[in-house]
Amino acid sequence: MNLGILIIIISVLGYFSNYLNYSYLNYSLLHWLYYLGVIIHESSHALLCIFTGARITEFKIFTKQPHVSHAKSKIPILGQALISLAPMAGGFLFLYLINKYLLSNYLIINEISTWSEIFSVPLNILSQINIATWQGWIIILLSLNVGAMIGPSSRDLKNIWWVFIVLFFIKWPFLINIGLLIIGLIITNIIIQLSLILLLKIFKK
Numbered sequence: 484m485n486l487g488i489l490i491i492i493i494s495v496l497g498y499f500s501n502y503l504n505y506s507y508l509n510y511s512l513l514h515w516l517y518y519l520g521v522i523i524h525e526s527s528h529a530l531l532c533i534f535t536g537a538r539i540t541e542f543k544i545f546t547k548q549p550h551v552s553h554a555k556s557k558i559p560i561l562g563q564a565l566i567s568l569a570p571m572a573g574g575f576l577f578l579y580l581i582n583k584y585l586l587s588n589y590l591i592i593n594e595i596s597t598w599s600e601i602f603s604v605p606l607n608i609l610s611q612i613n614i615a616t617w618q619g620w621i622i623i624l625l626s627l628n629v630g631a632m633i634g635p636s637s638r639d640l641k642n643i644w645w646v647f648i649v650l651f652f653i654k655w656p657f658l659i660n661i662g663l664l665i666i667g668l669i670i671t672n673i674i675i676q677l678s679l680i681l682l683l684k685i686f687k688k
Contacts, residue, residue: 487650489662496669497634520628527573535562567639574633589618604667629672
């Protein structure tokens with residue numbers, strides 16, 4: 484197991500999650516939730532631009548193609564990779580802080596280290612959600628856009644395609660664990676999306 488494979492899986496799942504939003508959950512409320520994910524995503528890029536000395540030339544959120552344009556990073560090679568992959572760390576950190584401080588550790592998620600444990604993450608999260616509480620609804624609403632928040636865009640991947648050669652050799656357990664948790668979070672996102680799509684179809688009949 485290596486970081487390159489994990490990032491590819493995160494990207495594919497993120498695209499699928501966004502596809503479900505665009506194709507089946509195209510509602511005003513969900514648009515605003517989507518933009519929350521986009522704000523975290525693009526702000527993560529912007530923060531890493533600042534930290535790596537890359538001058539921001541354009542920052543757009545409420546458009547069909549949200550993006551951050553920037554000059555070359557002052558840190559050779561590594562700077563662009565950090566900027567492109569920033570949403571994975573930024574989105575994960577945002578969700579962690581919301582759960583810890585706003586929701587007072589409403590969710591307890593165990594560490595995972597193997598592929599076989601990935602599906603324990605959505606099962607664990609879904610079993611802890613109580614729709615009779617406001618915290619449960621916050622988790623559901625945030626979960627609907629984890630893919631948009633964390634998943635790398637095609638532009639992100641295009642900027643770092645050459646880094647994948649290196650990423651396929653990175654097997655640092657801490658990063659692998661974070662990558663597996665992110666995959667589990669996006670799978671949870673997709674399960675909630677599919678459940679909502681099914682409910683909407685039932686009520687429309």
